[in-house]
Amino acid sequence: MRAVLPILTVVTAIVLLWYAAAIPMNAKWAREQAARNDVTLSLTELVADTWSQDRPRLPAPHQVVAELWKSTGEMALKGRAFSKRSLITHAWYTLSATLLGFVIGTTAGVLLAVGIVYNRAMDMAVMPWAIASQTIPILAIAPMIIVVLNSIGISGIIPKAIISAYLSFFPVVVGMVKGLRAPGRDQLDLLSTYSATGASTFWKLRLPASMPYFFTALKISIAAALVGTIVGELPTGAIRGLGARMLSGSYYGQTIQIWSALFAAAILAAALVAIIGLIERGTLKRMGMEP
Amino acid sequence: MTLVILSLGFWLVAYLLNNWLANSRWNASRWVRIMVPAIFGITVIGVWEGLVRGLDVPSVILPPPSAIIARFASSTDVLWTDFVQTFVKGALSGYFIGTGSAFLVAILIDRSPFLQRGLLPVGNFVAALPIVGTAPILVMWFGFDWQSKAAVVVAMVFFPMLVNTVQGLAATEKMQRDLMATYSAGYWQSLFKLRLPAAMPAVFNGLKIATTLALIGAIVAEFFGSPIKGMGFRISTEVGKLGLDMVWAEITVAALAGSAFYGAVAMVERAVTFWHPSQQN
Structure with missing residues (x-):
């Protein structure tokens, strides 16, 4: 809790810097408009103008917040929460693909990790590739997956989910292999003195011991899954989803729209990571491991 | 059959x-x-x-590896210009600016525990956000050429690098710092002789994470607009033309560049942090 004051200070400093940066970024347009209308702007008028343009180069924070509220809360109050113009709809498209991909990727990752831990040949053959694949910009294949799946008749949520599954897969594999191998020699020896079977060694020792690693990997992989979905929404021609909002905003110069989509994505990412963090704390506490 | x-x-x-x-x-x-x-x-x-x-x-769904290799061999000049545009100009320059400035900021805030307590959670938070999303904004500000790609890369690598460096600078033990104090070493002396060397494993961890992020940032930023060269540009246009062998060739280049970049940083790490237990086998 003692970190609250420093964090607030840093956040305030960032917001102030942002307001300050908006002045020079938008001043050119404000001066041009004033020159066209034959008026000279005083300093306060200039500043007020840079913070309230329709299509600023850098929108001021309150404009972004207002746009966020306008496209979420206000529309929800009007009962149009799921209309096409509502950011809630777009966030839901992105979220559903992210979650589907995350579940697929995590399940596949855990299964492969179990295989790697129990099969020496798989360990030696697959593990170097799994590690090497983390240095590769996998995201680059996102447009290809979308288009190829589209051409064989699969569209909608599945292609995006495949990309996010792919991105969330490798962190889980690497983390889970580490986690399942976390029990030390003496712990494994103890279980063999109890003449424990392989299955009960797995369920009673390896799996519980891997939980801290599992949750760390989940946090990385859900963030990666969200990025994957957003990038996967780009090549479909900007129809729906947060990525589509960003792209259409950049086509039409709607900077406030881009920023609000960006903040919606950031809030979504933060919320997803926070939820996993909560589950982690609850689980580890019940297991008697303080996180 | x-x-x-x-x-x-x-x-x-x-x-x-x-x-x-x-x-x-x-x-x-x-x-x-x-x-x-x-x-x-x-x-x-x-x-x-x-x-x-x-x-x-059909090759518009998945071309065989032999076709990809043939394509790779026959269009090395295109692949090379794309590589220079995206990797050397976009990713590398952004990587050096981003990690360098994060390193300097980490040293600047090193003397203020208050700022560190504030910046570390904020940095950790930002590091988990989809920063790639800033790409359309930065492309709008810095134009279509490599400068905007470098800016996206800077935005992507800054916070992971900052967090790692700050954590690294805190890696020394009380006993070691006390020893420096008994030598009556000043702040800068103990920084350069003790704390920076001790921070190197964490610093290189940040540098290694940043290699992948740099390449991703440079490629994805090109999806939002670029001159008519670059790996991301080529991928998105060739996908549109269903020239998937070229897409796979570009992905091969990206994979090779990514692992070579990571490998190079890991080699420097080995030379710098030779004393660390993880480097000894």
Whole structure:
């Protein structure tokens, strides 16, 4: 809790810097408009103008917040929460693909990790590739997956989910292999003195011991899954989803729209990571491991 | 049909060979440790080739590896200009600016525990956000050329690098700092002689994370607009033209560049942090 004051200070400093940066970024347009209308702007008028343009180069924070509220809360109050113009709809498209991909990727990752831990040949053959694949910009294949799946008749949520599954897969594999191998020699020896079977060694020792690693990997992989979905929404021609909002905003110069989509994505990412963090704390506490 | 059966047979033989190698008594030797993943890689490529040809998969869905290699060999000049545009101009310059400035900021805030307590959670938070999303904004500000790509890369690598460096600077123990104090070492002396060297494993951890992020940022930023060269540009336009062999060739370049970049940083790390337990085998 003692970190609250420093964090607030840093956040305030960032917001102030942002307001300050908006002045020079938008001043050119404000001066041009004033020159066209034959008026000279005083300093306060200039500043007020840079913070309230329709299509600023850098929108001021309150404009972004207002746009966020306008496209979420206000529309929800009007009962149009799921209309096409509502950011809630777009966030839901992105979220559903992210979650589907995350579940697929995590399940596949855990299964492969179990295989790697129990099969020496798989360990030696697959593990170097799994590690090497983390240095590769996998995201680059996102447009290809979308288009190829589209051409064989699969569209909608599945292609995006495949990309996010792919991105969330490798962190889980690497983390889970580490986690399942976390029990030390003496712990494994103890279980063999109890003449424990392989299955009960797995369920009673390896799996519980891997939980801290599992949750760390989940946090990385859900963030990666969200990025994957957003990038996967780009090549479909900007129809729906947060990525589509960003792209259409950049086509039409709607900077406030881009920023609000960006903040919606950031809030979504933060919320997803926070939820996993909560589950982690609850689980580890019940297991008697303080996180 | 024979090709399908052949490739499945190839898979089985390779699997049995790997299984035998992995459980043989040479399984700890260096040679086997390289052979097993290599055989696995060759198997994947062989089965891919056999299945694509045997099942007549159209090349707009999945081209066979031989077509990708042929394409790679015949268009090295295009691939090279794309590589220079995206990797050397966009990713590398952004990487150096981003990690360099994060390193300097970490040293600047090192003297203020208050700022650190504030910046560390904020930095950790930002590091988990989809920063790639700033790409359309930065492309709008810095234009279509490599400057905007470098800016996206800076935004992506800054916070992971900052967090790692700040954590690294806190890695020394009280006893070590006390020893420096008994030598009456000043702040800068103990920074350069003790705390910076001790921070190097964490700093290199940040540098290694940043290599992948840099390449991703540079490629994805090109999806939002670029001059008519660059790896991201080529991928998105060739996907539109269904020239998937070229897309795969670009992905091969990206994969090679990514692992070479990571490998280079890891080699520098080995030379700098030779004293660290993780570097000794």
